[in-house]
Amino acid sequence: MALIDGPVLLILGTLLVTIILVKSLLFSPTIKRNGQSLRKPPDTLPLLGNGIRFLQARQTLFHWFTSCEKTFGYETFAISVPTLPPGVVINDPRNLEFVFKNESLFGKGEFFKSRSWDLFGYGIINADGNLWKAQRKAGLAFLNTSNLKVLNDVALAQYLDQTVELLLGKSEDGNVVDLQDVFHELTSLLMGKMAYNMEMHTKDDFTVGFDYASGVTAERFQNPLWFITDQFRRPFWKAIRAIRIFGDEIVAKAQSDKSEKAASALEKDRMGQMSGSLIKSLLDSIPDTEIVADAALNYLSAGRDTTAQALTWTFYLVMRHQGVRDEIQREIERLIAQHGGFGPSLFAPATSPYILAVFTEALRLYPPVPFEIKQAVASTTLPDGTYLPKGSVLVWCTWAMNRSHITWGADAEEFRPDRWIVDGKFVAKSAHEFPVFNGGQRLCLGKKMAEAVAVKTMAALFWMFSFSPATAGERSSKSSLTLPMEGGLPVRVQTRT
Numbered sequence: 001m002a003l004i005d006g007p008v009l010l011i012l013g014t015l016l017v018t019i020i021l022v023k024s025l026l027f028s029p030t031i032k033r034n035g036q037s038l039r040k041p042p043d044t045l046p047l048l049g050n051g052i053r054f055l056q057a058r059q060t061l062f063h064w065f066t067s068c069e070k071t072f073g074y075e076t077f078a079i080s081v082p083t084l085p086p087g088v089v090i091n092d093p094r095n096l097e098f099v100f101k102n103e104s105l106f107g108k109g110e111f112f113k114s115r116s117w118d119l120f121g122y123g124i125i126n127a128d129g130n131l132w133k134a135q136r137k138a139g140l141a142f143l144n145t146s147n148l149k150v151l152n153d154v155a156l157a158q159y160l161d162q163t164v165e166l167l168l169g170k171s172e173d174g175n176v177v178d179l180q181d182v183f184h185e186l187t188s189l190l191m192g193k194m195a196y197n198m199e200m201h202t203k204d205d206f207t208v209g210f211d212y213a214s215g216v217t218a219e220r221f222q223n224p225l226w227f228i229t230d231q232f233r234r235p236f237w238k239a240i241r242a243i244r245i246f247g248d249e250i251v252a253k254a255q256s257d258k259s260e261k262a263a264s265a266l267e268k269d270r271m272g273q274m275s276g277s278l279i280k281s282l283l284d285s286i287p288d289t290e291i292v293a294d295a296a297l298n299y300l301s302a303g304r305d306t307t308a309q310a311l312t313w314t315f316y317l318v319m320r321h322q323g324v325r326d327e328i329q330r331e332i333e334r335l336i337a338q339h340g341g342f343g344p345s346l347f348a349p350a351t352s353p354y355i356l357a358v359f360t361e362a363l364r365l366y367p368p369v370p371f372e373i374k375q376a377v378a379s380t381t382l383p384d385g386t387y388l389p390k391g392s393v394l395v396w397c398t399w400a401m402n403r404s405h406i407t408w409g410a411d412a413e414e415f416r417p418d419r420w421i422v423d424g425k426f427v428a429k430s431a432h433e434f435p436v437f438n439g440g441q442r443l444c445l446g447k448k449m450a451e452a453v454a455v456k457t458m459a460a461l462f463w464m465f466s467f468s469p470a471t472a473g474e475r476s477s478k479s480s481l482t483l484p485m486e487g488g489l490p491v492r493v494q495t496r497t
């Protein structure tokens, strides 16, 4: 579905043409390579540039970036959208390595912040400088090695038992179950308890509102007139209000937890001691509770939605590849045989190379954060000689980079987990070749957590159940800042005999 249609498109079109004319009179782009202008995608229009293309549905845009990558290979090319600063798309891992290594030259920038402000506010996704440092430090404390062990071995094990119970019920009554919902419930319970000491569910008003607001925010990056059109989207402002109220509730709950007697902490079990440790760290290091609330909401979005979506795409792909399913089974059986039984700490990224490879390969084809946008804080030159004036927008499309034939070979579009295995071991790629978790100083803080949660969940569920799709055909993603599956993933589930 296109983002805008009918008469609205006509009015916006007229407005756009006016803005373009003014802009082209006032501003001439100066992005160059070796003194020459950069090549543009073949369908670039005079004056409108790639503006119309960006109004199209998100999935169509992914395909467009992928076809541009096929046309240009690693060559950096120019894109232009009316009302926006001049921009480039990079596909060469060398250029991305430069961006990751020179974080101070490429900020989130006004382009990103202005669009995501309503949703992310002062949170880490939007923050630069000291505000970013304080939130990152609190996150590092939450995700330290001993906490991760409790999170995986105790909390996840408990919530996975609940998931298994639910699926057992579905296997008995033969009803269809939406696996995306199942995974979202699992990660909501996990993040809610461990990070905030709260019970959170996938159908909570906050979650539904956040999902909707994320979709509208994503469309802002495609619609150059978002600041006008969004004024009339009342459901969006309602959702934003609900999100803010929930942020305040998280902080209020943490403050009241904090004022409980310190002595009671000594009596708690390991899970009790870790519960709420992210929000505690945030409150300890940031005096302003408004910022703490934003930080808490950002962490929730970063940690739970991405992981649930990644698991959904993984199960979708495995259901379509019986050979991969069989290989997962062999790895599970091998580990169980080695250890004499099924235990919660048996399956981890380090012990289960093939399961980790399956998850990583699904992330390659369906990266939960499919685009990244930065803005040049100062004029700079990329390793390939592209000169970017201050303020230029720099985009990389992880979705397209992950399908590059140059990086991944002729079978880049195929789901082939074996590409990650060498001599029986999982071999990772560098962040600039495989930017699914970002890189440099802003490498995703939850990478290890996501991988550990995924491996355990896959092992537990594939050991117990077989899954088959309840609907035919390919699935695609819906509009969002991340990559939720449109319509969820309806499946039938059976216990394995």
Ligand code: HEM
Residues within 6 Å of the ligand: 124, 125, 136, 139, 299, 302, 303, 304, 306, 307, 310, 363, 367, 368, 369, 372, 435, 436, 437, 438, 441, 442, 443, 444, 445, 446, 447, 449, 450
């Ligand atoms: C498969 C799952 C995940 C994927 C693919 C993923 C991917 C990413 C990406 C691409 C970014 C950079 C976003 C940007 O700056 O525009 C990021 C940042 C971040 N992620 Fe993850 N993430 C995942 C899971 C998690 C989990 C489980 C957590 C834990 C709470 C987490 C916490 C964060 C945080 C705090 C940041 C901001 C880091 C910073 O700016 O310094 N992520 N993630």
